[in-house]
Amino acid sequence: MTPVSTRLVRLLNMVPYFQANPRVTRTQAAAALGVSVKQLGDDLDQLWLCGLPGYGPGDLIDFEFSGDTIEVTFSAGMDTPLQLTSPEATGLLVALRALADIPGVVDPEAARSAIAKIEAAAGAAGHDNDVVAVDEPAPVESNAAAEVRAAVRDNRAVSIDYYAASHDTLSTRIVDPIRIVLVGDQSYLEAWSREAEGVRLFRFDRIVDAAVLDEPSAPPEPATQAPPDTSLFDADPSLPSATLALAPEASWMFEYYPMRVLRELPDGHCEAAITYGSEEWMARQVLGMGSAVRVLAPESLANRVREAATAALETYQAAARSGS
Known part of the structure; x- marks a missing residue:
């Protein structure tokens, strides 16, 4: 099942895409947006229910279909570029820089690229006095963190060499990733441990090595449906x-x-x-x-x-x- 956040991003991009590509065919649009033709149809049906307050005729996003082509006839303002105020841009930059420094949460290169774009946009908008562009390299991400993040992104099982501080031991485990969570200022891989037959949290800075496996991540459905539960963990969230x-x-x-x-x-x-x-x-x-x-x-x-x-x-x- 596609995560809600992934579909939301796609839906937000669809109206500007169709406006930039009038009379594009369903097959072309599906390929460009990275979805099946059926999923594209479902997304269009969803967008038809979105629009401006009032949500009546003339308020909702509308399309014109001619043969197999698609054209936007009313965008409900979704084609208007997002304008950040100076405080909003500053807050977003602070958050992005913080996330870029936490292993495994985001791709450091992507975060640094986003930071640069926001800084440039804020400067172009006349906010140079409030948002200062800093030429800084992206944080260096360890191979283990990159592998684990890739496993979560691609929904693949992963083998990790993990240092358990409570036992002072290093062990190799095969786990099925569920998500990456933040507890305090530390990032953790939440995954189904095949060895323990239960959900465990693995601290990123204690994952010594990792390798994505050529098999899908397959945690039990109850484990994937349950929200992260970190209330039990006192000192080390990897404890059973x-x-x-x-x-x-x-x-x-x-x-x-x-x-x-x-x-x-x-x-x-x-x-x-x-x-x-x-x-x-x-x-x-x-x-x-x-x-x-x-x-x-x-x-x-x-x-x-x-x-x-x-x-x-x-x-x-x-x-x-x-x-x-």
Whole structure:
């Protein structure tokens, strides 16, 4: 499915394109806009519903179709170039420069080109005193960041060499990218980890190497439909998360650990999520709570807790038998 932002940009460009190319054919227009003829028809149907406030006859964008050609008969003002005020241009330049310095979010060369164009336009409009053009090179982007950004853009799976600070280990993982997100002043790749069978966030400056694979990114649909959830992450957003069932007597845990309530039950119990750096540590915490805490996910953590509890019970029973 095409992202909404991608289609919006195309729709905004279509009216000026048709005005600059009167009587262009559907096939020619579709090729120039990089869409199928069917998608072009859907876009035209969408534009017919757009226009000026009032949205009645004479307010909406209109086209004339002659045979297989298309011509704009009413643009509703969408052919008017965007005029930025000096404060708007300054704000946009500051934002672009900030984005260009954050790995993976935008193509540094494209961002620098946009900065130069905005500076030139602002200067031509007489805003030289407010927007100062600076001749500066585009930030240098690492090969790993460029590869990951390309994988997200082209919807391809990617192999990454990732340094996990919580474990002080470097591992190779194959992930299915979902999107790039910003948390604070850091950029992260949100992706489906095939190894962990769950969504993880990978900090860009800890991706040591990356290679786009010749296969499509295929995260489960629920993972792609859900918005980014960074509320759980305290120190390192790449940490895994566990879902726990808590009895009322274990509610004090919310005061001591980065936890979030997922669901409250009528009997006072609740389901909560918690992040952890080590599965061994998490298992010990759960075991220490006894029957007041139960692991619902992930299955690997639940199995570790179950096995540890079984081993402890067998040791206790063996000790009891030998002492009797």
